[in-house]
Amino acid sequence: MSDNWLDEIKWTEDGLVPAIAQETGTGKMLMMAWMDRDALRLTAETGHAVYWSRSRGKLWHKGEKSGYQQVVVDMRIDCDNDVVLLEVEQKGGIACHTGRHNCFFKQLKDGKWVSVDPVLRDPVSIYKK
Amino acid sequence: MSDNWLDEIKWTEDGLVPAIAQETGTGKMLMMAWMDRDALRLTAETGHAVYWSRSRGKLWHKGEKSGYQQVVVDMRIDCDNDVVLLEVEQKGGIACHTGRHNCFFKQLKDGKWVSVDPVLRDPVSIYKK
Numbered sequence: 141m142s143d144n145w146l147d148e149i150k151w152t153e154d155g156l157v158p159a160i161a162q163e164t165g166t167g168k169m170l171m172m173a174w175m176d177r178d179a180l181r182l183t184a185e186t187g188h189a190v191y192w193s194r195s196r197g198k199l200w201h202k203g204e205k206s207g208y209q210q211v212v213v214d215m216r217i218d219c220d221n222d223v224v225l226l227e228v229e230q231k232g233g234i235a236c237h238t239g240r241h242n243c244f245f246k247q248l249k250d251g252k253w254v255s256v257d258p259v260l261r262d263p264v265s266i267y268k269k
Numbered sequence: 270m271s272d273n274w275l276d277e278i279k280w281t282e283d284g285l286v287p288a289i290a291q292e293t294g295t296g297k298m299l300m301m302a303w304m305d306r307d308a309l310r311l312t313a314e315t316g317h318a319v320y321w322s323r324s325r326g327k328l329w330h331k332g333e334k335s336g337y338q339q340v341v342v343d344m345r346i347d348c349d350n351d352v353v354l355l356e357v358e359q360k361g362g363i364a365c366h367t368g369r370h371n372c373f374f375k376q377l378k379d380g381k382w383v384s385v386d387p388v389l390r391d392p393v394s395i396y397k398k
Contacts, residue, residue, distance in 0.1 A: 145380055158287055158301065167296025172287065172352045184377060217382060218372035219365050223301045225373045236348050243347035244354045248313060251274055253346060 146177055150222040156192060159224040161235065163242070164213045170235035171243040173200070175224060187212050189226055206266045208232040239263045275306055279351040285321060288353040290364065292371070293342045299364035300372040302329070304353060316341050318355055335395045337361040368392045 149157050155177065161170040173191040175183065179199055182190040189210035193200040203209030214227035236243040238259060245257035278286050284306065290299040302320040304312065308328055311319040318339035322329035332338030343356035365372040367388060374386035 142380055145377060145382055148382060160289060160298065160301065162296075162298055167291075169289065169291055169298075169354055172289065172347065215377040216373040217375050217377075218301065219367050219369075219374070220372075221375075221382075223372075225298055238348050240348075243349075243352075244345040245348070246346050246350075248274060248344040248346075251271055253274055253277060253350075 143181070146181060148221055149177075149180070149217065149224075150220060151177070156194075157222060157224055159189075159191060159226060161189060161210055161226045161228050161230075163230050163235075164227045165229075168242055169244055170210075170228070170230060170241075173202075180224065183212060183226070184215065189228060203231060206232070206234070206237075208234050208266075210235070234260055234266070237263060237266075239266060272310070275310060277350055278306075278309070278346065278353075279349060280306070285323075286351060286353055288318075288320060288355060290318060290339055290355045290357050290359075292359050292364075293356045294358075297371055298373055299339075299357070299359055299370075302331075309353065312341060312355070313344065318357060332360060335361070335363070335366075337363050337395075339364070363389055363395070366392060366395075368395060 156174045159175045160172050163170055176192040179190045179192045189202040191200045209231045210228035212226055212228055216225040239261040240257050240259055245255050246253040247256045285303045288304045289301045292299050305321040308319045308321045318331045320329045338360045339357035341355055341357055345354040368390040369386050369388055374384050375382040376385045
């Protein structure tokens with residue numbers, strides 16, 4: 141398969157592109173992370189979301205430790221070719237490293253960010269060997 | 270109202286944060302753009318999405334020319350405090366400057382990005398005086 145589709149992405153100076161994951165069916169926003177060229181290609185090739193971890197400086201196969209993989213149903217880019225949107229099936233129903241369904245659990249209420257969504261599983265148990 | 274909630278955002282070196290807009294009701298992803306501190310504060314204060322236009326280098330009151338404003342229903346941040354999620358009512362049902370409902374109209378199909386969503390209104394007529 142040609143790599144032309146990867147050349148069309150408007151990568152940042154660091155060679156990254158923001159990637160948004162949305163849950164299929166519910167439409168819930170799960171998370172936003174970053175992809176480099178390899179991550180995006182691997183996501184398309186394997187059908188599982190692969191990101192670039194900026195904090196760890198390496199490829200991040202989502203769910204590699206937790207088992208909470210994201211199976212890609214649909215992949216899109218925006219009008220400017222600088223944002224990727226994944227529609228995914230979220231394995232285990234937990235996308236966030238805090239053990240919540242998704243990463244957007246802090247809501248602005250009366251001038252404060254308030255956690256409004258429950259922890260579904262203790263992250264200590266998610267990441268222990 | 271205190272500005273502490275703005276201080277909690279993990280701004281980029283350029284003083285920006287990515288902001289995702291999702292349509293209330295349908296759950297459709299509309300767009301991703303960037304906000305600076307003023308844009309985020311104005312979004313909360315006015316209840317209408319305000320972004321920072323990186324290309325124009327100034328505040329961008331979404332819909333100021335087109336009339337297609339975004340009325341904010343809910344505002345959240347993610348676990349790392351570095352992504353904003355807006356739930357909005359999209360006035361006129363058009364979020365994209367191409368005249369489409371949203372910006373994510375290019376789908377990866379057989380190794381190519383293919384436009385799969387219709388133009389609802391000619392952008393020339395949207396932006397003419």
